[in-house]
Each structure stands twice: as C-alpha cells, then as structure tokens.
Amino acid sequence: MPVTVTRTTITTTSSSSGLGFPTTVGSPRALAQPLGLLRLLQLISTCVAFSLVASVGAWTGAMGNWSMFTWCFCFAVTLIILIVELGGLQARFPLSWRNFPITYACYAALFCLSASIIYPTTYVQFLSHGRSRDHAIAATTFSCIACLAYATEVAWTRARPGEITGYMATVPGLLKVLETFVACVIFAFISNPYLYQHQPALEWCVAVYSICFILAAVAILLNLGDCTNMLPVPFPSFLSGLALLSVLFYATALVIWPLYQFNEKYGGQPRRSMDISCSNRHAYYVCSWDRRLAVAILTAINLLAYVADLVYSARLVFVRV
Incomplete structure (x- = not known):
C-alpha cells in the first residue's frame, strides 16, 4: 500500500475505504474528500434535527426523549470523529481507528432509523397543526437524511472480498x-x-x-x-x-x-x-x-x-x- 508522508498531511490510497481514490487526513483538505463531505452532511442533518425540535420543545415523553438523545449523541460523536481526522489524531485515539468509525456509523444509522420511525409514529401524528408540528416533521426529514448518510458511510467503508x-x-x-x-x-x-x-x-x-x-x-x-x-x-x-x-x-x-x-x-x-x-x-x-x-x-x-x-x-x- 503506497504511502506518501509530508509535513502535516498523510496521503494514502486505502483499499479498505471502499472509495477507490486517495484520502487525506490530518489536514482541512480532509473535509473536501467524499467521506469528509458525507460526515459534514451527517453533522449538519443531526444538528438541524435536534435544533428544530428543541426550538419548540417538541420531545415530550420517553419516545421523544429517545429521538432527541439520538440526534444529540450522533452529532457529538460525528464532531469528535471529524476533529480527530482533521487533526491527524488517530494514533492517539484510545480505540482502534480501524474499527471505531464504521462501528459508530453502523450504530448511528440504526439509531437514526429508529428515531425516524418512532418519533413520527408515537409523537408527531398526535400534534395539532401549527409551528410545533411543522418543526417536528422537518426534524423527521433531517433524521432520515442522517440515517441515509450514515448508511452510505457503512457501505463505502465496509470490507470488500480480499481486503x-x-x-x-x-x-x-x-x-x-x-x-x-x-x-x-x-x-x-x-x-x-x-x-x-x-x-x-x-x-x-x-x-x-x-x-x-x-x-x-x-x-x-x-x-x-x-x-x-x-x-x-x-x-x-x-x-x-x-x-x-x-x-x-x-x-x-x-x-x-x-x-x-x-x-x-x-x-x-x-x-x-x-x-x-x-x-x-x-x-x-x-x-x-x-x-x-x-x-x-x-x-x-x-x-x-x-x-x-x-x-x-x-x-x-x-x-x-
């Protein structure tokens, strides 16, 4: 596997990414890579989801609390992953970086999928028409977008035969x-x-x-x-x-x-x-x-x-x- 090392940037062609092109870590240029852009989408969609719900207080009950926890948790961990990759801190991360990002992405996809189903079926449908309901519907939409983004990361980074x-x-x-x-x-x-x-x-x-x-x-x-x-x-x-x-x-x-x-x-x-x-x-x-x-x-x-x-x-x- 060819590796080129510069002062602050490590450029490597990794077969395990599933993307088929070089990836850059330890540099702001990492955000310009497809996987970096995908994680930005995850960050934005989860942030918008919990912000919309929080702005109108539309998360009453156990199911609403679960959905709010899901979006906040996914936002926080995705932010940590972006910071680690931008700073090239993978070697200092306490967990295996070969296993952690895809494990988290898989969990996040399942979490967001559950929130996208539970929140509208147990909460949104009982809201009266108005600002709260509109925000809740929009939050559900962004939750679905986050679920697709995390599922896409899993599909991109999972192992291929022989890797x-x-x-x-x-x-x-x-x-x-x-x-x-x-x-x-x-x-x-x-x-x-x-x-x-x-x-x-x-x-x-x-x-x-x-x-x-x-x-x-x-x-x-x-x-x-x-x-x-x-x-x-x-x-x-x-x-x-x-x-x-x-x-x-x-x-x-x-x-x-x-x-x-x-x-x-x-x-x-x-x-x-x-x-x-x-x-x-x-x-x-x-x-x-x-x-x-x-x-x-x-x-x-x-x-x-x-x-x-x-x-x-x-x-x-x-x-x-």
Whole structure:
C-alpha cells in the first residue's frame, strides 16, 4: 500500500475505504474528500434535527426523549470523529481507528432509523397543526437524511472480498452491531417486568436476550480495544462458538416467547382486543400486547442475524493488518 508522508498531511490510497481514490487526513483538505463531505452532511442533518425540535420543545415523553438523545449523541460523536481526522489524531485515539468509525456509523444509522420511525409514529401524528408540528416533521426529514448518510458511510467503508481490514468492517462485525442494537430495542419493550415475571419460561427468554447481548458486546469491545489476543482461544474460534451458542439460545426464545404470550393454553392473549391496555390510543404509549408482538418479531430478526453471523464466522479468514 503506497504511502506518501509530508509535513502535516498523510496521503494514502486505502483499499479498505471502499472509495477507490486517495484520502487525506490530518489536514482541512480532509473535509473536501467524499467521506469528509458525507460526515459534514451527517453533522449538519443531526444538528438541524435536534435544533428544530428543541426550538419548540417538541420531545415530550420517553419516545421523544429517545429521538432527541439520538440526534444529540450522533452529532457529538460525528464532531469528535471529524476533529480527530482533521487533526491527524488517530494514533492517539484510545480505540482502534480501524474499527471505531464504521462501528459508530453502523450504530448511528440504526439509531437514526429508529428515531425516524418512532418519533413520527408515537409523537408527531398526535400534534395539532401549527409551528410545533411543522418543526417536528422537518426534524423527521433531517433524521432520515442522517440515517441515509450514515448508511452510505457503512457501505463505502465496509470490507470488500480480499481486503485486509479491521473485523468490524466485515459482515460478521456489522452483524454484531445489528445484534446488540436489536437486543437493546427488545430491552426497551420488556422494560415492564409484568410482561415476563409471571412465567419462568419467559424469564428464560429475558436471560437469553441478556446473555447474547453481553457476549456480542464483549466481541465488539475486544475489537475496539485491540484486545483480541488476550483471549485464551483463537479469536475466529471464539466468534464461531459465540454465534453457535447465540443461535441455539435464540431458537429456544423464538419458540417460547410467542407460545407463552399468545397461546391461551399457556396464559397468553392471542388477540389484541383481549388486552385492556390496548383499548385506548394515546401518544407516547405502546400497549402490552403490541410490546409482546414487537419482541417476538425482533427475536426472529436477531435469530436470522445470528444464523448469518454463524455462517460468515465459520468461513471468514480474518487477517489483521
């Protein structure tokens, strides 16, 4: 890989960027590169989104707070990334720069996607016509733009076949991000213990979500900290074992959760009309039956993600730079 070093600028042609042309870091010229311009778009769109909402105070309730947190968090971390790259401070950054930007971009894309769906469906539609509603709709639009910008960065910087790159830029690495994010959404839906504490089988499902989340998070943190060599077993073997265990665990949850939540024989409610909490429709509120259904769907999604993870992990030859 040819590298040219000048006084303050490092110009390198990197196959891992997925862009196919030189990138410049440690200089204001980095902002003129496609990836720099894309990150400026991310910064501006998230800034505009939370500014529009904050100017009219349109973020009441848990769902509104989540959306506001998402835009503020993404703005702050994107700003940090731009500062690091403009100053050429990658070597001093406490986390692996081969893995951190794409990991964050993937999380940010998922965060902004969730805000772009949750905010309008649980908040905006209940606002009366006026300035607040107009600002909220505009904020949703900029949230969608931010989501597309982060997703584009992931597509640009992910690993291509035959490239030498960090694990988080590979398909299994990105799947780890998806798995932990979906698990976090599941935790949000089961935040009320009433949904599972009445049945030991449902408590097992919650244990499955927690155990698999922790294992996937450990794999991500090991890569971000460049600590994979600290494991007592080879890292690829660790990943394959983790994926296999998670597939088996999630397969049991996929059967048990719907069975005990929607089958009358096991005390479930097969129809939404049977849930009294779903009789009234209010903003910022998701009734218990909808929460149960959402968890069942998300369990199936995560199981598919873990199956794909297992397939890729079993055949992936991970080469460290």
